[in-house]
Structure formats: C-alpha cells, structure tokens
Amino acid sequence: MTGDDRVDLWLFVTALSVGGAEKTLVDLANDLDRERYDVTVWTIFEQNPLADRLDDHVTLRTLGVEGVTSADHAFAVEGAADPLDYARAPVRFVRAARRDRPDVIQSFLPSDNILARAAGVACPDTVVITGVRLVPTGEDDIRQAIDNWSSRFADHVVSNSAAGARFVRDYGVPEERVSVIHNGRDLSRFERDAPEGLRDGLGLPADAPVVGTVGRLIDRKGHDELLDAWVTVRDEVPDAHLLVVGDGPRRAALEARASDRGVADCVHFTGLRDDVPDLLAAMDAFAFPSHYEGLPGALLEAMAAGLPCVATPVDGNSELLTAYETGLFVGVDEPDELAWALVRVLQNDAFATDLGDAAAARARHTFSLDRMTTAFESLYERLLADSR
Template sequence: MTVTTLWYFIGALVVGGAERTLIDLANEVDHDEYDVTIWTIFSTNPLESELSPEVTVRSLTDAGRLENGVIAGVETPLAYVLAPIRFWLAVRREDPDIIQSFLFYGNVISRIAGLLCSATVITGVRSVPDSDPLARRLIDRVTMSLSDGIVSNSTAGREFVIDRGADRDDVSVVYNGRDIETYRTAEPAAVREELDLPAEATVVGTVGRLLERKGHYDLLDAWPEIGTEIPNAHLVFVGDGPERSGLERRAEELGCTETVHFLGTRQDVPALLNAMDLFAFPSHFEGLPGAVIEAMAAGLPIVATPVDGNSDLIEGYRSGLFVDVESPQQIAWATIRLDQNPDLAESLGSTAAERAAREFTIASMVDGFESVYRRVHEPAAEESVYS
C-alpha cells in the first residue's frame, strides 16, 4: 500500500473546538494509509500530549504567549511573517501529498502553499460569523479557488463558503465527532463537594472557551431571575479564555458570585457533565460545537440558540430547547421550565443521547474525512501521473 503524506496546519494545539477535532482526527485516521504531521505556527501546544506516537508535530516559531488557555499574543509580530515563509519552504522542499487546514489564517497559508508543490489542498470552515471584516472577506474570495476541496462541519458553513465563491461540488460536510461512550458512562465528578454545594443543588453548566460570542454574558444576565425561581441553583463555567475577568466582574455586579463558579480548563469534562443537571449553550454564532455533542452524549437537557451548527445538532422540543440569540429572558424561561418539568428534561436528554451515539461519533467523523481525501486527492494524483 502506498502511504499518503498528510500534513495538517493549525495555529497551536490549544483547547478549542477545531483543535479538539484535529487531535481526534490525527489519532484515529488510518496510519497504515496516512503518514500524519501536524504543523503549528506556535510551539505552545498543551494538547500535544494527547497525540498518538504515530503523529509528528512540527512548530514554526516559539513566539506564542499563552494566556487563559489561548494564544494571546506573540513576542514579536515578525512571527506572523516568518511562520508562513518557513512553512512554504518546507512544502517546496518536501512536497507532501495532502495539506489540510481548518481556520482562516491557516487556510490562506495552505492555499498559497499549494502553488509551490503538487499537494492537494483541503481547507475548512468551522463557524459562520455574524460579521466579517471586509479585508478578510476579500482575501477569502481571492484565494478560495486555490482549494482543491473544502470541508465544513455544518450545513450552514457549506452554504457560507458557496456564497463566498466556492464551487458547490468542492464542498463537503463532515460533522464533528466525539468518543460518545466516554461521556455516556463517566462517573459524575464530585463537583458539589469541590464547590461546597448542598446535595440538593441544581447544577446548570456550560463548557467552552470564554469568548463574548459564546453568549456567556447573556447566561449571566439571566441568572438572577433563574436564582429567584430555583433558589438552590448554581451555575458552573468550565473553560477559560479572554473574557474570564469580564465575566467575573459581571457576576459581582449582578450580586451572584456565591452561586456562579468558574472552574477554568479541566481535564475531567465527561465527569463534570455527568454531575450537571442542565446544559446551557447560548452562542451568537457557531460551527458544529463539540461541547454540545458532549452534553448530548451525557444525556443532558440542553438550552441553546438555534444558530447554524446548533441547529444541525438539536431538534427543538425533541432533543433540547431553543432560545433567541442575546435573550437572557428566554434563557431564564427555558432553564426554569426544564427544572420545573423533570419529565420533559429527561425526555430531551435521552433523545439527545440517542442521536449523539447514532450520528456524532469519532469513527463517523474520521470516515467522513477519509472519504474526502479519497475523493479529492486520488483523482488529482492520477491526473498528475498521466499528464
């Protein structure tokens, strides 16, 4: 069997949806068929320890500065010039078979790299922004045709890149996947003991990077009303990010610091989910959020906004409740309703768990990506042989 050289390109292996998908994909892709290397712009890669020994990581600079779980800056802006040049030189020298990227900056670098070698270039779209700078839109449109294939993790993402100028036949949808059994069977974390909560407390939780677009401020603004109707309710934020200090200040302003808890980045997310009673995810825009798949796998009733990828995952009143974007009043209403209607909450959680196990596994995700590789790369390879 001929081994295909597969290079993945991403900024850094930090905690995030695209990064989590890449780790699982790189570990589970058929290593008898694919020789896998992950290229990162920065050498600050906390998730690297989770990779299989068969996966090589090569970093382009040491300039990244990690704060609150994300790359918050660089020691020198020159890194953003040197990193692409070093990658393009490596591409020119080593001529990999496939280059795949996931996010905007990596997409542009990978598309240009494809001009320097014979590699098949596969780029990605992970979310559909509610606004986009003009310069970014123009760069995306100008370079879009340099992609041999494009993978979106949601149907909304597919339509987004088609509107940007991509050929519909070049765009595939591959849903994110998770290790469903891990989330389904995890023993609940002792979060009540850890936070000194009463045994009867209702734990509402959310998992994800602390970014404004995730709707965490809306959830906090809903909390005083929720606390009035559910006196024993506690809100748990799992994850870190640039908005942590701002969210902590908002909790103080609202007078609810005693019932709002920030746990930061955790390695026991499956156990934490199984200790929650309800999951909230009021994002302003999304791709296909792995955090929601994880909550589904754990059988939690979910309150979410019906944006893009969320709508691919959840069916309203069947596997979750939808609320409008930036609507604390509706978040409060849905949360209170689920607490007061345990039969509804249990039904939504069970249906969500069944769908996660059926459609959003790592195996199905890897199968989807490998199908794209065969469809996009192999015809191109054959064409180069006979040309």
C-alpha cells in the first residue's frame, strides 16, 4: 500500500475509446473515494479519446503503443502500428507492476485481462481482478480464447451481468471468486429537456415522433433489422423520424440500406456525439435490437432518460428491462416484431409514458453510479483483507 490507510489501485484497459466499458471505467475512477484510493488508469495504446473526462486526481499512464485507427471509426483502436509492440507491451506492464507493486490491478477487456494476470504472476502480493463484459465473447478469436482459459488465474473476476458470471464459471473459476457488479451511471445527467434548437440542428421536425438508438455501427447491434422495420413504422406513423447515434465500420452500408429501403429522408445518422443525454431528451422512444450484449450502458441511459424502450431479450438487456413493465421485448433478427412494438409505443402515449416512467424508476433504484462504486469498494476491501 502507498500508506497505512491508502490503496494503490490500477485500472487497466486497452484504450480509453468511446465505448461502454471505457465509460464505466472513467466513471468508476472519478467516483472512488479519493481519501482511500490512489487511482491510476493504465492503457495499452496512446490514443485515448476519453482521457479528458478523467478528474485531476486520477493519473493516466500508457504503455506507449501507437494504435491504428480507420477513417470509418477513428474512436476505436484496431491494433498496433508496430507488431513488435505485442511483445513489448506485456513486458513493459509487468516491469512497471514489479517496480511499483500496486495493491490492486483491475482490468476490463480481453487484452488487458491477459496482461493483468501476467502481472499478477510476477507480483503475487498484488490482487488481480479481471472482467467479463460481453456474452458470448467470441471464442473463435485467439485472444478471447486465451482470456477465457486464463480467467481462472485471476484472484477475482467481475462481470457486469449474471450471464457473464455464469459464462466465466463454466471456464473453471470457482463461484466464490466471481462477482456481479452491474454498470452504473450518473443518472442525474439524463434528467433534462432537449436544448432549444437541437431538433432543428439534427434535421428533425419540432413535433415529429422520434425513435432513437445509440451504439457502435457494427453487425451485432441490429441496425439492419431496425432499418427494415422502419419501412413499416413509417407506413403506420408517416411523420416519424429515426435518429441513429454513433459511428462505426458499417455506417456507409447502413446509409445505403436506408436509401434502398426508401427511408433515407427520415433516418438521421449523427455520427459520434458527446451530448448523448441531450439527444436522448430529444427522442420519444428508444430501439435496441442487439444480437447479444453484456450490460449495455446505452440501454441503461435510455431508461434513465425515461424513454419507452424496445429491445431484444438477450442476456444484458433482459437484466435491465422487464417485459410490459419497463419495456417491450422483440425477437433477435425479427424486424416485423420490432416494427409492431415501435408502432405500439408511438401510437399509445399513455402506454409509452408508463413504460418510460417505470424504466427511469428502475434505473434510479438499481443502476446508479453510487451503487456501482460502493460495490467495487467493498470488493477491494474484502480481497485486500483476505490477502493479508
């Protein structure tokens, strides 16, 4: 420890890209008790778009790896510019850990999980906590397969969903070394009205019903089904508009799909935005037709904003929403069901309001940032006491 009453805590992630795990890490780092924890955020890559969101008391250190990004999604690091860095980075991190001897190393994603466990082998007095953020986790990927297999070598594994906890236990991690700590958000940020002029700036008519979705433009988020469903929604609710917030490698293909379906005039791709709470306030309903998830921050934020949510009942989504109480569920890859559910909430104001109010109440009760931070602090203290 750095002192009799302080804990040297390292939070380790591949990069502070714009994603759910990374946002959760930043919120946790900022919210931890600064009288108790000396917090250092470590990243593998130098590119860290969310770095400016870290509070001044949080230290940022990197392993100095230059990452490669693409024009399609510059916020995400695809890999190292120099392949030799895949060998250099682990050595650098293990050396830093052996030199500084942190009390706790906590990692979040597959690459950093593997490096954190390697550091734990070199520093047996350091408590190593690794993470499970997504189920299924791509066992056909060699890196993910190594992460799955090596999970048993962490002192503890934290999943943001019950499904993730079951998944890691199947890989041989004893139940007593697995915890579920749900994602949390500063929910007060989502209790607002849309700023004046926002809709106009987005090309949305002032009185039009607006369905929105937020997330990376990648296959598993279900944007194709949403665009297919939108043809029917538009037939039933002719003045409705769709707001697609986020960026990613499939943006051009999705824009082409909207054009092919004849709905390009009422589908708005915003690209990457840093004003998501304002954008949620401009929506009337939220669509989240994912193929699989961990515990999605985007859906949690929509709940906090009081939006009626239509989602697929995959692992993380089903832990956030309850059918016909806080949202509606539709089948994966079922655009007809998705269209029916969206039309229902758009055409029934009272029903939509009830769903949105119940979703907001559940978010406040169960998924606050304070609740998440308290759970992590309790885990750190328990594991440190057990290690002495």
